Amino acid sequence: xxxxxxxKDLAAAIRAEAKRACEGALVTPRLAVxxxxxxxxxxxxxxxxxxxxARTGLDCQVVDLGAGAxxxxxxxxxxxxxxxxxxxxxxxxxxxxxxARLEELARAxxxxxDVDGANPLSLGLLAAGLPAFAPATAEAVMALLDxxxxxxxxxxxxxxxxxxxxxxxxxxxxxxxxxxxxxxxSRTADLAAVTRTADVVVAAAGRPGLITAxxxxxxxxxxxxxxxATEDGGLVGDVADVSGVAGAVTPVPGGVGPVTTALxxxxxxxxxxx
Amino acid sequence: xxxxxxxKDLAAAIRAEAKRACEGALVTPRLAVxxxxxxxxxxxxxxxxxxxxARTGLDCQVVDLGAGAxxxxxxxxxxxxxxxxxxxxxxxxxxxxxxARLEELARAxxxxxDVDGANPLSLGLLAAGLPAFAPATAEAVMALLDxxxxxxxxxxxxxxxxxxxxxxxxxxxxxxxxxxxxxxxSRTADLAAVTRTADVVVAAAGRPGLITAxxxxxxxxxxxxxxxATEDGGLVGDVADVSGVAGAVTPVPGGVGPVTTALxxxxxxxxxxx
Numbered sequence: 001x002x003x004x005x006x007x008k009d010l011a012a013a014i015r016a017e018a019k020r021a022c023e024g025a026l027v028t029p030r031l032a033v034x035x036x037x038x039x040x041x042x043x044x045x046x047x048x049x050x051x052x053x054a055r056t057g058l059d060c061q062v063v064d065l066g067a068g069a070x071x072x073x074x075x076x077x078x079x080x081x082x083x084x085x086x087x088x089x090x091x092x093x094x095x096x097x098x099x100a101r102l103e104e105l106a107r108a109x110x111x112x113x114d115v116d117g118a119n120p121l122s123l124g125l126l127a128a129g130l131p132a133f134a135p136a137t138a139e140a141v142m143a144l145l146d147x148x149x150x151x152x153x154x155x156x157x158x159x160x161x162x163x164x165x166x167x168x169x170x171x172x173x174x175x176x177x178x179x180x181x182x183x184x185x186s187r188t189a190d191l192a193a194v195t196r197t198a199d200v201v202v203a204a205a206g207r208p209g210l211i212t213a214x215x216x217x218x219x220x221x222x223x224x225x226x227x228x229a230t231e232d233g234g235l236v237g238d239v240a241d242v243s244g245v246a247g248a249v250t251p252v253p254g255g256v257g258p259v260t261t262a263l264x265x266x267x268x269x270x271x272x273x274x
Numbered sequence: 275x276x277x278x279x280x281x282k283d284l285a286a287a288i289r290a291e292a293k294r295a296c297e298g299a300l301v302t303p304r305l306a307v308x309x310x311x312x313x314x315x316x317x318x319x320x321x322x323x324x325x326x327x328a329r330t331g332l333d334c335q336v337v338d339l340g341a342g343a344x345x346x347x348x349x350x351x352x353x354x355x356x357x358x359x360x361x362x363x364x365x366x367x368x369x370x371x372x373x374a375r376l377e378e379l380a381r382a383x384x385x386x387x388d389v390d391g392a393n394p395l396s397l398g399l400l401a402a403g404l405p406a407f408a409p410a411t412a413e414a415v416m417a418l419l420d421x422x423x424x425x426x427x428x429x430x431x432x433x434x435x436x437x438x439x440x441x442x443x444x445x446x447x448x449x450x451x452x453x454x455x456x457x458x459x460s461r462t463a464d465l466a467a468v469t470r471t472a473d474v475v476v477a478a479a480g481r482p483g484l485i486t487a488x489x490x491x492x493x494x495x496x497x498x499x500x501x502x503a504t505e506d507g508g509l510v511g512d513v514a515d516v517s518g519v520a521g522a523v524t525p526v527p528g529g530v531g532p533v534t535t536a537l538x539x540x541x542x543x544x545x546x547x548x
Contacts (some may be wrong), residue, residue, distance in 0.1 A: 003306040027356055056283050103402040128377035128438045154463040164402045171445070171457070175436050178461040183445070191426040194454055197471065271460025 003148075003248035005223070010147045012264050015056050016237070021269045022057030029272035030059040031089040032081045034142050036069040039095050041229050046093055052261050058268055061087070065118065071100040073110045082110035089115035091269030107126035112274055115267035118168060127172045133267050138170040140259035141202055141223050142177070144250060150200065150221050153178035158195045160184045160238070161204035166225055170202060172174065191215065203238035213239045221249040225256050233274065277422075281414070281498070284421045285532035286538050289330050295543045296331030303546035304333040305363040305389065305538065306355045313369050315450065315503045320367055326535050331472070332542055335361070345374040349382045356384035360524040363389035363542030386548055389541035391443060399463035401446045407541050412444040414443040414533035415476055415497050416451070418524060424495050427452035432469050434458045434485065435478035440499055442474060465489065466528050477512035486514045499530050 032054055046062055047130055051090045054061035065073060091112040094102055106118035114122045117135035125132035157174050161167040162185045174181045184194045195201050195215040203211045204225035228239030237252030251257055305327055307320055312548045320336055327334035339347060344393050355361050364387040368376055380392035391409035399406035435441040436459045448455045458468045469475045469489040477485045478499035480495030511526030524530055
């Protein structure tokens with residue numbers, strides 16, 4: 001029997017705590033989201049953040065620069081919002097205009113407002129074990145593992161994907177919890193051999209159905225970070241049907257996604273108290 | 275036949291290039307080393323850096339605050355030297371006084387002078403694939419692998435040790451070169467099982483003789499970062515006798531060590547040109 005590691009209850013609990021904090025706050029926490037794309041799934045995600053913020057009692061300020069914005073314009077906007085006292089959390093939505101790199105532009109986000117951990121300084125602080133906001137997606141993986149009682153010390157975890165916003169920071173979060181961590185990626189020679197040694201497999205490659213039952217040791221816990229849009233407007237993860245082999249797997253949608261959004265709000269509340 | 279991956283020729287070549295650069299420079303590159311310990315092996319290391327700098331044509335300024343220095347004093351000294359125009363490279367020697375953490379104090383090192391990659395911002399930039407100085411030891415491992423023609427793309431590499439100055443930055447350098455990277459450590463449940471899957475094993479745990487022939491797949495390349503002082507004043511690595519099983523191994527002394535020192539000088543020359 002393969003268990004389902006839902007993120008819905010956890011996300012609801014995180015949002016409920018954030019809501020209580022907002023109700024008792026003197027100043028309403030505000031999250032600013034900078035957008036420089038006309039990508040449809042990005043727009044959908046930003047709307048879902050704004051809706052969750054409204055339900056939870058936060059202000060959400062969407063600053064849409066349009067897909068034609070220059071990197072300099074995006075950077076200046078981030079610097080301006082970093083300096084604005086009323087903004088507590090600040091994130092830059094991807095994809096970005098051609099030639100722009102998130103890790104470069106995000107240097108303009110004040111680390112104390114960097115609620116999605118995109119500034120390389122945040123990544124460095126996190127890696128070094130110093131206080132910093134982790135990218136919400138990476139932290140959502142940890143929160144889901146904890147919520148469902150998955151032990152980490154001494155366990156082997158393979159993270160598939162080496163992005164700056166998921167794979168790399170997640171590796172550091174897992175190391176800090178005493179897991180033995182392997183980072184695999186598109187250039188890994190024999191992915192199945194690497195994932196089959198793992199007690200926990202985190203799929204964060206952005207490739208639908210990449211992880212199959214043949215990639216898993218029986219009983220492995222599988223966290224699916226993939227959010228791949230399907231042609232009919234749906235959402236599929238990086239994990240194929242692994243029931244009967246995996247011990248437990250997160251659903252897509254309803255797994256990592258809602259926890260990520262809830263943590264963005266929780267980080268903004270935390271930043272507003274600093 | 276187990277090969278020996280000496281670091282001596284490589285170190286000499288790096289120093290020779292640094293020397294040529296110093297000879298042609300308008301301003302003599304200067305490395306400042308801040309010391310706040312009376313540890314004997316630390317003093318030996320600082321003397322060896324100063325001697326290598328002198329031979330290569332760099333100035334080396336040792337600022338010895340004594341073992342009684344407070345963290346605040348160390349931090350202020352680093353900030354002062356960061357602001358000094360004549361100082362191009364700046365490093366803080368360990369061990370540090372009780373209660374002081376390298377990763378916290380090193381935030382006072384200007385990233386452009388952070389020639390030993392100790393500032394968490396340097397680690398974050400490195401992790402994110404942006405320009406930054408890597409810790410010299412981590413880069414020395416990469417330089418040795420390259421010098422001896424060890425291929426990395428698609429290979430499995432296990433790094434034993436998760437320090438902020440070796441294990442973690444090295445994992446990022448290896449990932450950037452398309453290796454599949456595992457970080458193991460003192461809490462790893464079955465170290466031999468993890469290292470035996472690796473084409474390359476990097477021992478950076480600071481435990482004499484930790485890696486034995488039983489930890490290796492036949493033919494594995496072994497890089498020994500350990501520099502453990504023996505009672506008779508000698509130096510031993512983290513790797514026991516692995517001849518006959520390992521494909522090749524770096525010696526201690528004469529492997530990673532001299533390349534590390536040479537790279538510190540090379541980084542300082544590079545910083546002086548920025």
